[in-house]
Amino acid sequence: MTGTSVLKPTKFFSPPADPPQSPELSLRLKEQECLSLLKKCKNLEEFKQAHAQIVKWGFFWNSFCASNLVVACALSDWGSMDYACSIFQQIDEPGTFDFNTMIRAHVKDMNFEEALFFYYEMLERGIEPDNFTYPSLFKACAWLQAQEEGMQIHGHAFKLGFENDLYVQNSLINMYGKCGEIKHSCAVFEQMDEKSVASWSAIIAAHASVGMWYECLMIFGNMSSEGCWRPEESTLVTVLSACAYLGALDLGKCTQGSLLRNISELNVIVQTSLIDMYVKCGCLEKGLSVFRKMAKRNQMSYTVIISGLATHGHGEEALRIFLEMLEEGLDPDDVVYVGVLSACSHAGLIHEGFQFFDRLKSEHGIKPTVQHYGCMVDLMGKAGMIDEALEFIKSMPIKPNDVVWRSLLSACRVHCNLEIAEIAAKHLFQLNSQNPGDYVILSNMYARAQRWQEVAKIRVEMARKGLHQVPGYSLVEVGRRIHKFVSQDTSHHQCESVYEMIHQMEWQLKFEGYSPDTSHVLLDVDEEEKRQRLKGHCQKLAIAFALIHTSQGSPVRITRNLRMCNDCHTYTKLISIIYEREITVRDRNQFHHFKDGTCSCRDYW
DNA sequence: ATAGGGTTAG
Numbered sequence: 001m002t003g004t005s006v007l008k009p010t011k012f013f014s015p016p017a018d019p020p021q022s023p024e025l026s027l028r029l030k031e032q033e034c035l036s037l038l039k040k041c042k043n044l045e046e047f048k049q050a051h052a053q054i055v056k057w058g059f060f061w062n063s064f065c066a067s068n069l070v071v072a073c074a075l076s077d078w079g080s081m082d083y084a085c086s087i088f089q090q091i092d093e094p095g096t097f098d099f100n101t102m103i104r105a106h107v108k109d110m111n112f113e114e115a116l117f118f119y120y121e122m123l124e125r126g127i128e129p130d131n132f133t134y135p136s137l138f139k140a141c142a143w144l145q146a147q148e149e150g151m152q153i154h155g156h157a158f159k160l161g162f163e164n165d166l167y168v169q170n171s172l173i174n175m176y177g178k179c180g181e182i183k184h185s186c187a188v189f190e191q192m193d194e195k196s197v198a199s200w201s202a203i204i205a206a207h208a209s210v211g212m213w214y215e216c217l218m219i220f221g222n223m224s225s226e227g228c229w230r231p232e233e234s235t236l237v238t239v240l241s242a243c244a245y246l247g248a249l250d251l252g253k254c255t256q257g258s259l260l261r262n263i264s265e266l267n268v269i270v271q272t273s274l275i276d277m278y279v280k281c282g283c284l285e286k287g288l289s290v291f292r293k294m295a296k297r298n299q300m301s302y303t304v305i306i307s308g309l310a311t312h313g314h315g316e317e318a319l320r321i322f323l324e325m326l327e328e329g330l331d332p333d334d335v336v337y338v339g340v341l342s343a344c345s346h347a348g349l350i351h352e353g354f355q356f357f358d359r360l361k362s363e364h365g366i367k368p369t370v371q372h373y374g375c376m377v378d379l380m381g382k383a384g385m386i387d388e389a390l391e392f393i394k395s396m397p398i399k400p401n402d403v404v405w406r407s408l409l410s411a412c413r414v415h416c417n418l419e420i421a422e423i424a425a426k427h428l429f430q431l432n433s434q435n436p437g438d439y440v441i442l443s444n445m446y447a448r449a450q451r452w453q454e455v456a457k458i459r460v461e462m463a464r465k466g467l468h469q470v471p472g473y474s475l476v477e478v479g480r481r482i483h484k485f486v487s488q489d490t491s492h493h494q495c496e497s498v499y500e501m502i503h504q505m506e507w508q509l510k511f512e513g514y515s516p517d518t519s520h521v522l523l524d525v526d527e528e529e530k531r532q533r534l535k536g537h538c539q540k541l542a543i544a545f546a547l548i549h550t551s552q553g554s555p556v557r558i559t560r561n562l563r564m565c566n567d568c569h570t571y572t573k574l575i576s577i578i579y580e581r582e583i584t585v586r587d588r589n590q591f592h593h594f595k596d597g598t599c600s601c602r603d604y605w
Numbered sequence: 606a607t608a609g610g611g612t613t614a615g
Contacts, residue, residue: 237612
């Protein structure tokens with residue numbers, strides 16, 4: 001046992017000033033001494049001294065010691081890449097390990113091109129990469145979004161037989177995910193014999209980064225059932241954002257439970273994503289209560305709650321919280337201001353909107369982005385100030401994008417201004433944004449004006465460009481499952497009972513004086529056909545399904561991809577009285593809380 | 606003998 005004590009320095013141990021030349025110390029021990037000297041370094045100065053000492057000992061020419069000099073200098077917190085490079089260049093015959101170190105260090109330094117350069121240098125010199133070489137390279141390709149290069153290097157790794165290395169596979173999943181090639185990520189993932197937590201995290205994050213939220217939740221479910229580890233914080237955060245996008249409240253709540261069980265203290269990121277999940281799932285109160293309990297908040301926490309309040313139509317409260325943020329001494333950034341302006345826009349606070357638009361420039365030195373201009377156009381557009389909005393766009397110092405023109409176009413739709421709608425649409429089509437919705441709005445406006453020729457022209461144009469109208473759908477969560485309904489749905493396995501329920505609801509609604517508002521059914525068909533069409537709107541089907549499958553009095557929450565039509569709005573208000581239910585509908589832009597026959601949007605939308 | 610993967614929020 002005493003023989004090893006030299007390896008483990010005690011507090012009495014200090015390296016001798018001169019190398020112990022005594023023959024009883026083996027080469028190994030001298031190397032170990034160099035290593036322990038390097039490990040003690042806490043800054044570049046100490047390292048330089050150690051370097052000099054090792055050179056003095058004549059050990060620089062030992063490849064193990066030279067390699068470790070590079071490792072210490074390149075990979076430590078205090079390291080200097082330049083200095084490490086200069087040492088590397090002095091190495092007589094750098095080997096695989098040395099190149100791996102340089103590659104890894106450059107990736108750590110976010111110098112991805114350089115990392116790849118070292119790889120090619122390595123190949124040129126005929127030095128064989130090993131399985132340790134590749135994960136860093138794929139990380140570099142991931143950051144650079146260099147998909148083709150990544151695929152090529154993937155080919156190399158494959159040829160060398162590292163295809164089945166767990167670390168190589170995990171970094172490949174990530175690389176393809178970051179490049180948006182989700183199919184390749186899946187292919188790697190599915191071929192794996194053995195998966196680690198990192199593999200699952202990588203595949204979930206990959207789906208999240210391309211917005212495949214539903215798949216995120218599916219994979220997370222598989223992970224829980226296949227694996228026996230505790231879910232990690234970062235994975236749960238990704239899952240929470242998937243829940244937020246899908247409006248999957250029950251699963252979101254389960255995720256919160258999992259967090260509370262497994263993680264002792266929730267940090268700002270977790271809390272912020274919790275708030276976002278609650279707010280986007282329609283539970284503003286719960287989001288607020290998490291927000292109120294936070295010990296520490298940052299710009300992002302404020303942004304989620306402010307834009308959350310905005311989409312729920314609580315503009316004044318959003319502005320109050322923004323003032324709290326200023327009082328707390330947090331510097332508002334451009335994204336918070338997007339929330340603030342959208343709060344003004346949703347609540348119809350025209351005057352305040354202009355004030356804050358001014359303040360963000362003058363008081364906080366923020367250069368308004370196209371998003372801020374978009375909010376202002378929205379603000380004016382919603383209030384019916386269509387001409388002013390157009391003038392505002394014309395006066396913009398930056399080029400208006402499709403979002404700006406699109407908000408003008410939808411304002412024109414609401415306020416029936418075909419003349420300016422044509423201008424907005426012209427710009428949208430010029431921008432070539434490929435959004436079928438733009439064509440649909442304009443064509444619907446022509447239809448309202450009975451200008452069927454123009455309607456047909458637009459439809460032809462859409463077909464020519466290969467654009468298809470996005471089908472509207474509504475999601476509703478029942479029993480922790482998300483059910484999807486499209487308009488006139490016949491695919492849901494319980495659609496028969498749903499249509500029966502619709503029929504029953506219709507009867508009750510008639511007693512309340514409901515008559516279908518067919519004015520927005522923009523098909524050239526007869527009244528009866530129009531009424532039938534309205535009946536089958538996806539939101540109504542989803543509500544019917546929820547009424548069947550949830551208990552009396554429990555709230556109904558619906559998430560939809562498009563905005564709702566006037567008829568669905570009126571219909572849902574009445575249903576909230578008749579069936580005594582609170583119904584929350586999240587559309588593209590905002591929330592509608594239906595309760596006792598009124599809607600939180602006060603019909604301002 | 607030294608080393609590698611996933612990392613989350615507006």
